[in-house]
Amino acid sequence: AQSVTQLGSHVSVSEGALVLLRCNYSSSVPPYLFWYVQYPNQGLQLLLKYTTGATLVKGINGFEAEFKKSETSFHLTKPSAHMSDAAEYFCAVTLATGGFKTIFGAGTRLFVKA
Amino acid sequence: DAGVIQSPRHEVTEMGQEVTLRCKPISGHNSLFWYRQTMMRGLELLIYFNNNVPIDDSGMPEDRFSAKMPNASFSTLKIQPSEPRDSAVYFCASSQQQGYEQYFGPGTRLTVT
Numbered sequence: 001a002q003s004v005t006q007l008g009s010h011v012s013v014s015e016g017a018l019v020l021l022r023c024n025y026s027s028s029v030p031p032y033l034f035w036y037v038q039y040p041n042q043g044l045q046l047l048l049k050y051t052t053g054a055t056l057v058k059g060i061n062g063f064e065a066e067f068k069k070s071e072t073s074f075h076l077t078k079p080s081a082h083m084s085d086a087a088e089y090f091c092a093v094t095l096a097t098g099g100f101k102t103i104f105g106a107g108t109r110l111f112v113k114a
Numbered sequence: 115d116a117g118v119i120q121s122p123r124h125e126v127t128e129m130g131q132e133v134t135l136r137c138k139p140i141s142g143h144n145s146l147f148w149y150r151q152t153m154m155r156g157l158e159l160l161i162y163f164n165n166n167v168p169i170d171d172s173g174m175p176e177d178r179f180s181a182k183m184p185n186a187s188f189s190t191l192k193i194q195p196s197e198p199r200d201s202a203v204y205f206c207a208s209s210q211q212q213g214y215e216q217y218f219g220p221g222t223r224l225t226v227t
Contacts, residue, residue, distance in 0.1 A: 032213055043118075043205050043218030044157075090157065100213030101170060106156050 002027050004093050006105035014113045019063075019078040021108050023091030026072065032094040033074040035065055038107075039087045047089070050074065061085070086112045118219035120206050126225045132194040135222045138187055139208030147216060148181055148191050149205040157205075163189065164212050196226045 007022040025031060032051050036044040048059025055067040061084075065076045074091060091105040119138040127133055139146050147162040161171040166183045174181070178197070183189040193200055203223050207216040 034215055036218075043207070043220050044216075045218065046215045049215050094213040100211075101162075102159075102213065102216065104157050104159075 002031075002093060002095055002101075002103050004091055004103050004105040006089075006091050006108050008108055009106065010109050010111065012111040012113060013081045015083055016080050019076070019081045019085065019110065021076040021089050021091075021110065023065075023074045023076065023105060024072055025074065025091075025093045027093065027095055029095055030069060033065075033067060034092040034094075034102075035059065035063070035074075035076050036090045036092060036104075037061075037087050038090065044090060047076070081110075081112045083112050083114065086110055118206055118208055118217055120204075120219035120222050122222060123220060124223050124225075126227065127196055128227055129197055130195045131226075132192065133196045133200075133224060133226075135191040135204050135206075135224070137189045137191070137206030137219060139189070139206070140217055141187065143208035143210050143217070144186070145209045145212050145214075145216075146183060146189050147205075147207040147209075148189070149207065150202045151205060151221075152202045160191070169212075193224075196224075198226045200224060201226050 003026045005024045034049045035047040037047050038044045048057050050057050050067045058064045063078045088107045088109045090107045094102040121136045148160040150158045160173045161181045163183045181191045203221045205221045207218045209216045
């Protein structure tokens with residue numbers, strides 16, 4: 001069965017530090033992969049996505065993620081955290097076969113300290 | 115584009131009352147999703163439609179919940195009768211095709227007292 005695991009429900013970094021949010025999935029078929037961000041009292045919005053092609057994808061607000069098939073991972077990174085990055089981040093996976101159902105991870109709340 | 119539109123943005127009702135949440139997807143999108151988000155359970159997919167047809171309603175909690183999509187530009191999620199445990203933020207999302215990125219509405223915050 002398809003599943004998505006986000007390691008760490010809460011991550012805290014200092015402003016200017018590296019942001020690393022982890023996402024692993026279980027699938028034998030290369031999936032579509034997404035990261036979404038949710039700011040307080042708002043809906044989720046797409047940060048970046050991987051479907052095919054280059055495995056390093058860049059998104060909005062300086063975020064990027066790398067698809068590593070051998071590790072079944074799609075970790076999200078940003079070189080330097082900004083206070084405005086404080087939000088909840090969701091990894092999501094869609095299998096490109098059998099119904100195209102999208103599974104969301106449980107989310108990771110990012111705190112940024114001044 | 116106006117994005118996904120949800121109404122109402124806030125709803126407060128008493129236990130036992132019927133609640134109807136509404137959603138207008140982005141024009142041209144053919145998949146529509148209803149989610150529920152709570153602190154305890156996180157983000158849960160309730161049901162999704164493709165070309166106005168319900169594809170997977172396995173996330174609908176019980177028979178008190180029903181969803182319809184009478185046409186490509188409108189969907190409703192109804193709870194009858196409502197209970198305090200239904201209090202949550204309900205999101206509608208749409209995507210151009212199944213499996214593609216989803217665009218979320220601002221959500222409806224439901225409080226059942």
